[in-house]
Structures are given as structure tokens and as C-alpha cells.
Amino acid sequence: MAERAGAAAAAVMRPPSPEAWRQVWRDVLRSQQLRKTIPSVAISRVNQFDAERLDFEMTGMLRGQLLKIFSFVQPGLLSRYEPELNAFLEFLIWRFSIWVDRPTPGNALMNLRYRDEREFLKLPASQGMFLLSVFVRAQSFDAVRTGLEGPGLTALQKIFYCLALVGGRYGWARLQLVSAFQRWGDRDSRSWPRRVWVLLQRAESFYKVAYMINLIAFLRTGRYRNLVERLLQTRLVYLRPNMSRAVSFEYMNHQLVWQEFSELLLLVLPLLNVFSLKKVLPSSLTGKETVKRTDEETCPICEVSPINVPYMAVPCGHRHCYYCLSTRCIANSTYRCARCNSNVTAMQRYHPQVELGSSDQQNVKNKI
Numbered sequence: 001m002a003e004r005a006g007a008a009a010a011a012v013m014r015p016p017s018p019e020a021w022r023q024v025w026r027d028v029l030r031s032q033q034l035r036k037t038i039p040s041v042a043i044s045r046v047n048q049f050d051a052e053r054l055d056f057e058m059t060g061m062l063r064g065q066l067l068k069i070f071s072f073v074q075p076g077l078l079s080r081y082e083p084e085l086n087a088f089l090e091f092l093i094w095r096f097s098i099w100v101d102r103p104t105p106g107n108a109l110m111n112l113r114y115r116d117e118r119e120f121l122k123l124p125a126s127q128g129m130f131l132l133s134v135f136v137r138a139q140s141f142d143a144v145r146t147g148l149e150g151p152g153l154t155a156l157q158k159i160f161y162c163l164a165l166v167g168g169r170y171g172w173a174r175l176q177l178v179s180a181f182q183r184w185g186d187r188d189s190r191s192w193p194r195r196v197w198v199l200l201q202r203a204e205s206f207y208k209v210a211y212m213i214n215l216i217a218f219l220r221t222g223r224y225r226n227l228v229e230r231l232l233q234t235r236l237v238y239l240r241p242n243m244s245r246a247v248s249f250e251y252m253n254h255q256l257v258w259q260e261f262s263e264l265l266l267l268v269l270p271l272l273n274v275f276s277l278k279k280v281l282p283s284s285l286t287g288k289e290t291v292k293r294t295d296e297e298t299c300p301i302c303e304v305s306p307i308n309v310p311y312m313a314v315p316c317g318h319r320h321c322y323y324c325l326s327t328r329c330i331a332n333s334t335y336r337c338a339r340c341n342s343n344v345t346a347m348q349r350y351h352p353q354v355e356l357g358s359s360d361q362q363n364v365k366n367k368i
Contacts, residue, residue, distance in 0.1 A: 041148060041237060045218070047110040047245055048225050048236050054106030055093065062089045083177065087170035094162050101152045103239060113239040116157065117223075120150035148237050157232050164228045175200060299324055300338040313337050314346040322347075 063085060070078050078085055097104040103113045153161070179185070184197035207227075214227050224230035298305040301324035309322040318339045325347050328335045335344050 043112075043222050043235075043237060045222050045225075047112060048222075050245075051104070051106035051110040051112055051236070052225065054109055055104050056106075058105045059086065059089050059093065062092075083170050083173040086173070087166055090166045090169070091162065094158075094166060098153065098161060099158055107236065108239075110245045111239050112236045114153050114234050115150040115237045116153055117150075117233040117235045148241055150237070153232075153234055157234060160232055161228060161234065164231075301325070301328065310350040311347045312350045313342075313344045314348055316340050316342045316344070319350050320347075 066085065066089075067078055093104060096102070097107075098114065102108075107113060179193075179197050179200065182193065184193040187194040187197075210227060214224065214230060217223075218225050223235055225236070229235065296319060297307065299307045299321045300318065302321055304321065307319055307321050310319045311322045311325050312319055313325060316337050316339070318337055320338075325344075329344060329347065336342060337344055
């Protein structure tokens with residue numbers, strides 16, 4: 001009995017074979033794959049924002065080309081129909097990209113595509129055993145584990161995407177123009193235009209709040225950059241796992257810097273008084289010497305001779321061009337005369353006095 005107990009104890013303490021370790025490892029992997037949830041894929045948020053920006057720039061480039069073409073036919077022909085033009089261009093981009101299961105120009109440059117997230121979420125529950133068997137037989141479970149697999153958008157999702165983005169933007173832009181031109185906000189509070197205008201303002205406020213909440217959620221999770229994508233459950237994923245973005249970060253940074261700089265100049269330059277700056281800056285920077293002219297037939301501002309539509313500055317009486325003097329007085333209420341540095345309070349049309357000769361004076365006397 002003692003020998004049998006010792007043999008049993010020795011059998012229990014004997015280490016398992018290497019094949020047993022491998023079999024246990026396979027069982028653990030299979031159990032983990034069965035219990036595995038949807039893999040979390042980290043899609044770059046910067047790429048998604050850049051893709052949207054590139055799509056916007058593409059629409060702007062096409063709009064600029066069309067405006068140049070129709071400018072030779074009739075200047076300002078398409079300016080009245082700018083919402084319709086933008087909607088038409090966005091519809092063309094949607095028709096030849098999303099509708100035919102292709103990425104938009106911005107998404108293609110950022111290596112992104114749209115995926116139906118609802119069908120992808122159903123994938124492990126319905127096809128988990130099949131994918132596991134494929135993994136056991138052919139070891140081809142890598143595509144599912146990356147989380148980039150999944151079907152594209154359905155026809156219904158594509159149609160609602162077009163109606164929400166293209167149609168929604170067009171409708172909102174047209175309503176804003178109509179309400180601004182017809183002054184719905186200035187109507188009587190009981191009239192229907194005023195009620196519609198109040199409803200539009202409330203809808204805009206609600207949309208901004210919802211957009212802000214969605215933006216915070218997007219920055220946290222990296223999914224659904226706008227409200228339409230969240231409502232339709234359409235997510236941007238990488239088109240090719242081993243391919244990076246086609247547009248470098250340096251190029252996008254340069255574009256963003258120049259765009260913000262140009263917008264800053266457009267905002268600041270109208271607020272500056274260029275002529276006051278010229279007086280403050282020294283002559284070494286402006287490249288011109290500040291020499292006061294004494295010629296009465298020359299405008300002291302634009303230095304043209306003879307003066308175009310001469311006007312006198314009141315009270316000093318020095319003559320200026322009408323355009324030069326009026327623009328300076330409008331831009332600066334305390335404008336001083338460029339010839340005598342006196343404060344200009346008003347302007348008066350200059351009427352030259354005709355000097356009569358001796359013969360003319362004699363004829364005038366005879367008539368009197």
C-alpha cells in the first residue's frame with residue numbers, strides 16, 4: 001500500500017509535457033476570443049478634422065472656378081444664388097464619393113472611410129463562432145482584431161446623409177438670407193414672420209449646444225465628429241491599416257497659419273487709419289520725405305495737379321481734391337489740414353474768381 005501511495009504521489013508531482021502546455025494555451029486563447037468584445041480602435045481625431053477641412057476647401061475651390069467662369073458672362077450672376085451653388089457642389093461631391101461607396105476627397109487624403117457602425121456591432125454576436133473556427137483553421141483573425149473591418153453605408157444611410165448635410169445646410173442658409181432681407185426680426189411680435197424668426201433663433205441655440213456636447217464626446221472617444229454621423233451611426237475608420245495620411249502635418253499647419261493670419265488682417269486692417277500711421281511713422285520707413293507743398297494748384301494729400309473737383313477746407317481755405325478731403329474727414333473727425341495743420345471743421349466747394357482784363361473791365365463799365 002505504501003508503494004502504491006508513493007507511486008501515485010510521484011505521478012501527481014510529475015510536470016506536464018510540453019504538448020499539454022500548448023493545448024492549455026490554445027484553450028485559453030479560444031475562450032478569450034469567445035468572450036472578446038468589440039475592439040476599440042483609436043482613429044486620429046486630427047485626421048478626421050483635417051478631412052472635413054479639406055472637403056470644405058475642395059468645395060471652395062470649385063466655387064471659385066465657377067465664379068470665374070460666369071464672371072465673363074454677367075458679373076455677380078451667381079452671387080445671388082450662393083446657397084444653391086454650394087448645395088450643388090456638395091451634392092456632386094456626395095454623388096461621386098459616398099453614393100458609390102468611395103471616400104470623399106478629404107477622407108481619401110486622410111486614409112479614412114465611412115463604416116456602418118450598427119452592423120459592425122452585430123458582428124461578434126452573430127458570427128463569433130464562425131470567425132473563431134476560421135481563426136483556428138487558417139489563423140486569419142487579424143482583420144477582425146484590428147477593428148477596421150465592417151460594411152460600408154447602406155442606401156438609406158447615404159440618402160439621409162445627403163438630406164441632412166447638403167439639404168440641411170442649404171435650407172438653413174436660404175432661411176437666414178430670406179429672414180435678413182425681409183427683416184423678420186423687426187416685424188410685429190404677433191406676425192408669423194416674427195414667430196418663425198424666434199423659432200429659428202431657438203433652433204440655432206439648441207443646435208450649438210448639441211454641437212458642443214457632441215464635440216466634447218468626440219474629443220473623448222474619437223467617434224462621430226458631427227451630429228449627423230452620430231444619428232446615422234456612421235463612423236470614420238482607416239481605409240488601409242498600413243497607410244498613413246497623404247497630406248503631411250506641416251502642410252496643414254502652414255495652411256491653417258496663413259488662413260488665420262489672413263482672417264486677422266481682414267479684421268484689423270479696416271479698423272486702422274492708414275493716413276494717421278503714415279504721419280506717425282518716420283520718413284525712413286515710409287520711403288518718402290514729408291515736404292509741405294506750397295503750390296495752391298496741387299492737392300496736399302494725393303499731390304495731383306491740377307486738383308480734381310477742388311474743395312476748400314474750412315476755416316483755413318486750402319484746396320484739396322473732393323475725394324481726398326471727404327474720405328479723410330469721414331475717417332477722422334479731428335482731421336487736420338495737411339498744409340497748415342489746422343483742424344478742419346467743414347468743407348466747401350471752391351469757385352475760382354475770374355480776373356477781368358482792361359478791355360473787359362471797360363465793357364462792363366459801359367454796360368453799367
